Amino acid sequence: MKLRIIFLLVIIMGVGNAQAQKYITKNGHIRFFSSTPVENIEADNRQVNCALDQQTGDFVFKVLMKSFEFEKALMQEHFNENYVESDKFPSATFNGKVKNIGAIDFSKNGIYNAVIEGDMTIKGITKKVSEKGTFEVKDGKVLGKSTFNLLLADYGIKIPNTVANNISKSIRIDVDVNLEKLAK
Amino acid sequence: MKKKLFVIGGSLAGIGLIAGLIVYFFVFNKPHRNYAEATPDFDLKAAALFEEFRTNPQLSSVKYNGKVLSVTGELNAVEQTDSLTIAVFGFEEGMFGSEGVRCTMIPELAGEVVKVAPGTIISLKGLCTGYNDTDVILEHCSLEK
Structure with missing residues (x-):
């Protein structure tokens, strides 16, 4: 419910400005990747x-x-039962800002570097994060990409000793969102 | 005596090997559930499911997340991305466009729903993964006969 309110605020706050434009997707892609000498583990979420x-x-x-x-x-x-306890914590959220949004020219095709800061909440634990990424503006669409690492311990995710060698303590996250203009 | 030990040792090794193979194939590498063949835990109208989640997301998450649902409703649209085919039951025009129940089809079975004309009443079966504040998400969906 909280994110719904944030989503609505993101939209409503720009209503006064006729030029304000929102970009959205419901099919963003997030992949995480754990690499150890024993095995590699990866998972994809495309919704x-x-x-x-x-x-x-x-x-x-x-x-x-x-x-x-x-x-x-x-x-x-x-993953669902032992690590992220998805029955208890069904979702993860990020609520932040593109700090240098003014440097991105949404009217001109190109690839722009971005600095993204905000609150990441996983398993009910919220941490401040600051990461780099890119926005590729192409014919009115915006392809956002970022790769960063998360420490499982930061979000209370404990790895049992029996599989400690199989799962990396630091997980690589790849974000890939193809944003489209919200129809007015 | 030597022969007896050999037989016992060989038998134990054989049993160990079989046990190892069983664990490898049926535990470590057990296949994903075949949701197209699964019996639904709930059979309900798509509109009712969306309304339940919208009005009480926490209670509905406990009730439906991780369960196989069969949902029936009027197909609003079929969206196709590079890798997904999503059948949409839309009920509300929200800030993010149509909000409702979004069903990601099993790739091999996606062709069935692509042929269905919007406005047709259909039933889809799939795994409920939750409500993301705009839509109820079903994965591994198939068109019910």
């Missing part, structure tokens, strides 16, 4: 909600944890 306000730089994500798909069914079970 990520994301919104960007071109004027204010407000940038929000909502990710359903049960939508992550693993190659192996057992990994998916462990």
